Amino acid sequence: MLFHPMRIDERQRDTTRYAAAIWLGVTQLLLVGVIFYRLYILGQPDEQIRDFQAVLAISLFGYMGLQLFLGGIMPNPTWKGAFVMYVVLAGAITIVCLFIYGWPKVEEWTNTWLPALLGPAILVVAYMAIARLGHWRIERQIERMSQ
Amino acid sequence: MQEQNIPNRLKLARVERNLTQAELAERVGVTRQTIGLIEGGGYNPTLQLCIRLARATGKSLDDLFWNRGED
Secondary structure, eight states: OOSOOOOOOHHHHHHHHHHHHHHHHHHHHHHHHHHHIIIIISOOOGGGGHHHHHHHHHHHHHHHHHHHHHHOOSOOOOHHHHHHHHHHHHHHHHHHHHHHHOSOOGGGTTTTHHHHHHHHHHHHHHHHHHHHHHHHHHHHHHHHHHO | OOOOOOOOOHHHHHHHTTOOHHHHHHHHTSOHHHHHHHHTTSOOOOHHHHHHHHHHHTOOHHHHHOOGGGO
């Protein structure tokens, strides 16, 4: 026998989850670094890093979404709350982009106004859906256990 | 948030039963290292494991994990 038999217990499962979360964060940071390196050091155009951006977005939002869903404890905003969230998000993005890039040309609205206004809307709707689904899942779990 | 580890009397209970860390670990289905960490206050076990430890040592959960000084 080359190795002693290994036993996986709850502490090791905790450690595995902890290590996975840390390393996911490191991987995401590295991916951000790659994107910045390609954009600003190599001077590659935006179109050539779309795949990296997509993977980063899926990783970040997937992780956060899964946590919200499985936790089932996120504050569930009202429609009014969601509208305020949207206005604040879209406003912040618009102001920062206007400050950096200036006022965009009208014919470029699909690359400027559309993502700035539609992106936050998608984020807020996704957040609301995940928060509500998470609550629903936990409530069903509690119901099943009390039966 | 820093997790607070709970002082316990597992080591005392284990020694009273003449068990080694490895034997106790075998009985409750964890590793010896986990028992060592619990005894040293370096790991907070789940309630399931606490119950298994209490059964294996013939003690109650209060005996093992309740700090009477904080009542």
